[in-house]
Amino acid sequence: MRITAEELTWSVAGTPVVREVSTDIAPGETVGLLGPNGSGKSSLLRCLAGLRAPDAGTVRYDGMSVRDWSARRIARHVAFVEQDSGADSDLRVADVVGLGRTPFRDRWRGPDATDRAVVAAALDRVGLTALAGRPWKALSGGERQRAHIARALAQQPYGLLLDEPTNHLDVKHQLELMELLTDTDQTVLVALHDLSLAARYCDRLLLLHHGRLIASGPPAAVLTAERLAEVFEVDAALTTDALGHPAVTYRRPLGAPPRTETRAPQPAL
Numbered sequence: 001m002r003i004t005a006e007e008l009t010w011s012v013a014g015t016p017v018v019r020e021v022s023t024d025i026a027p028g029e030t031v032g033l034l035g036p037n038g039s040g041k042s043s044l045l046r047c048l049a050g051l052r053a054p055d056a057g058t059v060r061y062d063g064m065s066v067r068d069w070s071a072r073r074i075a076r077h078v079a080f081v082e083q084d085s086g087a088d089s090d091l092r093v094a095d096v097v098g099l100g101r102t103p104f105r106d107r108w109r110g111p112d113a114t115d116r117a118v119v120a121a122a123l124d125r126v127g128l129t130a131l132a133g134r135p136w137k138a139l140s141g142g143e144r145q146r147a148h149i150a151r152a153l154a155q156q157p158y159g160l161l162l163d164e165p166t167n168h169l170d171v172k173h174q175l176e177l178m179e180l181l182t183d184t185d186q187t188v189l190v191a192l193h194d195l196s197l198a199a200r201y202c203d204r205l206l207l208l209h210h211g212r213l214i215a216s217g218p219p220a221a222v223l224t225a226e227r228l229a230e231v232f233e234v235d236a237a238l239t240t241d242a243l244g245h246p247a248v249t250y251r252r253p254l255g256a257p258p259r260t261e262t263r264a265p266q267p268a269l
């Protein structure tokens with residue numbers, strides 16, 4: 001499914017947080033959304049997920065404006081994995097993942113065999129089958145994050161919007177998640193803080209700065225030392241990793257005094 005933002009602006013108390021953002025994410029594309037804290041990534045994702053009505057501009061799914069769509073209709077097209085989405089409930093893990101089936105069910109009908117099969121497949125996809133019956137509250141942070149991703153997969157959406165989904169995940173599960181996102185046919189927009197991870201897995205990167213989209217293109221074109229200095233305020237070197245992808249090495253934050261080694265060497269044990 002094609003996801004389009006046309007001149008999107010969203011403001012809080014008259015101050016624009018997302019400013020005239022236009023972009024077009026092609027069916028099946030995996031796009032990384034980058035930007036420093038407060039640059040508007042979550043706000044843009046919420047506009048694209050229909051959770052915020054923009055002050056100006058249009059969100060389109062396959063060319064259709066979603067302005068007047070119900071939450072249920074949007075949820076049949078796009079799943080949104082929010083940052084640290086809470087669910088402090090007494091549900092079991094499989095029940096939380098089963099919430100992804102809600103847009104497809106009549107209000108008073110319980111899960112049927114299809115729902116159960118879809119939930120089982122989603123749990124399997126994120127490696128949580130063994131924890132299906134466990135109380136939600138008993139999960140670790142990383143397990144909850146994977147369960148939220150399973151809930152989004154159970155929605156069987158055409159588009160996936162994810163807000164820093166690698167938070168709480170160990171290295172193996174970060175790589176597994178990025179492989180899942182790149183292997184799927186779904187259109188993916190994923191906000192990430194790990195620039196090297198984004199460069200390695202995404203077809204294209206979008207860079208937000210103060211709510212504006214200031215760069216869009218292949219990772220090697222978007223991630224330059226000059227942009228990292230301007231936008232992230234870090235002195236960084238761009239190299240190529242062992243697999244041929246752009247990789248970022250951070251030297252120091254800009255504006256900070258140079259570090260001096262103050263610790264005395266430890267005596268050998």
Ligand SMILES: Nc1ncnc2c1ncn2[C@@H]1O[C@H](COP(=O)(O)OP(=O)(O)OP(=O)(O)O)[C@@H](O)[C@H]1O
Binds near residue numbers: 012037038040041042
């Ligand atoms: N509902 C709101 N009320 C007030 N301010 C808000 C609201 N939503 C967002 N903001 C402000 O808008 C700015 C952008 O926030 P947003 O969460 O979109 O940034 P972000 O790029 O996702 O940041 P982070 O990397 O820290 O998650 C921030 O200054 C934030 O405080």
